[in-house]
Amino acid sequence: MYDLIIIGAGPAGITAAIYAARKKMNFLLVSKDFGGQAGWSFCVDNYPGIPNLSGIDLVKKFRKHLKDYDVKILDEEIRGIKIIENEFEIVTNNGSYDTKTIIVATGKNPRRLNVPGEEKFFGSGVAYCAVCDSPYFKDKDVAIIGGGNSGLDAVFHLEKYANKIYLIELAQKLSGDPILVDSVKKIDKVKIFTGTKVLEIIGDKSVSGIKIEQNREQKIMNVQGVFVEIGQIPNTKFVEDLVKLNEHEEIVIDKNNMTNVPGIFAAGDATEIKDKQIIIASGEGAKALLSVWNYLQRMR
Numbered sequence: 001m002y003d004l005i006i007i008g009a010g011p012a013g014i015t016a017a018i019y020a021a022r023k024k025m026n027f028l029l030v031s032k033d034f035g036g037q038a039g040w041s042f043c044v045d046n047y048p049g050i051p052n053l054s055g056i057d058l059v060k061k062f063r064k065h066l067k068d069y070d071v072k073i074l075d076e077e078i079r080g081i082k083i084i085e086n087e088f089e090i091v092t093n094n095g096s097y098d099t100k101t102i103i104v105a106t107g108k109n110p111r112r113l114n115v116p117g118e119e120k121f122f123g124s125g126v127a128y129c130a131v132c133d134s135p136y137f138k139d140k141d142v143a144i145i146g147g148g149n150s151g152l153d154a155v156f157h158l159e160k161y162a163n164k165i166y167l168i169e170l171a172q173k174l175s176g177d178p179i180l181v182d183s184v185k186k187i188d189k190v191k192i193f194t195g196t197k198v199l200e201i202i203g204d205k206s207v208s209g210i211k212i213e214q215n216r217e218q219k220i221m222n223v224q225g226v227f228v229e230i231g232q233i234p235n236t237k238f239v240e241d242l243v244k245l246n247e248h249e250e251i252v253i254d255k256n257n258m259t260n261v262p263g264i265f266a267a268g269d270a271t272e273i274k275d276k277q278i279i280i281a282s283g284e285g286a287k288a289l290l291s292v293w294n295y296l297q298r299m300r
Contacts, residue, residue, distance in 0.1 A: 010036025012268025013105035015285030021069035035059030106235035117201030125207025130154035142225035147174035257288035
């Protein structure tokens with residue numbers, strides 16, 4: 001019987017694991033995707049103390065930090081959670097594990113375009129986080145795919161850096177909040193394309209353009225960056241019948257990171273916290289672990 005099982009090894013889960021190791025808890029860290037979205041960023045330049053670091057290198061530092069505390073990461077896929085009296089059974093693709101408490105820190109995954117070139121140029125012009133990567137497209141022409149609030153928000157981040165911004169939406173009109181749409185339309189460097197489908201992302205070693213279709217006509221748009229902003233999918237499917245989710249399928253938590261089920265806590269991008277950032281997820285992971293610690297003390 002473990003004191004705690006942490007599900008997910010992004011910034012939230014990793015931070016929770018470090019805190020758990022320092023408290024010498026009997027715990028397990030389970031994840032099939034070490035690093036999570038942190039590894040997707042071209043460069044992380046807003047994490048205190050370690051500026052100008054690629055997402056991949058930051059994840060390497062995370063792994064080393066866990067290794068320093070001899071934290072074992074179980075590379076298994078979560079299939080479900082069972083409540084047995086006041087405790088829990090975690091079921092994976094390889095077995096089951098009993099625990100007194102759980103932290104769900106499974107994050108989100110960006111929704112993909114699923115067009116040729118998207119995977120090939122990820123990290124070489126294709127990005128999924130305008131907050132993270134806008135500064136690396138200074139004076140470049142970029143395309144933002146998605147006319148919802150995520151795409152509109154990306155415009156505001158990129159307008160300070162990009163030379164030209166092409167906002168591309170498949171539907172016949174932008175779907176974001178009207179006040180944001182009005183603000184975007186006032187930005188001179190932004191050109192809006194509605195009713196437009198992205199067919200392919202093209203280039204050699206990095207992105208040089210996208211092939212689009214509008215009014216049944218195809219053409220190449222020359223850009224050096226493509227931001228895919230068509231939403232994110234919370235990794236919460238395995239708990240949808242167990243804990244309360246909001247309308248965005250994010251886990252609802254209280255100020256102590258506890259869900260509506262006593263003993264099940266959650267942290268990071270899988271939860272309803274407003275801003276999805278590495279530093280915020282890490283802080284939430286620490287907060288969740290301290291709440292678990294206090295919860296277990298009260299159970300004695």
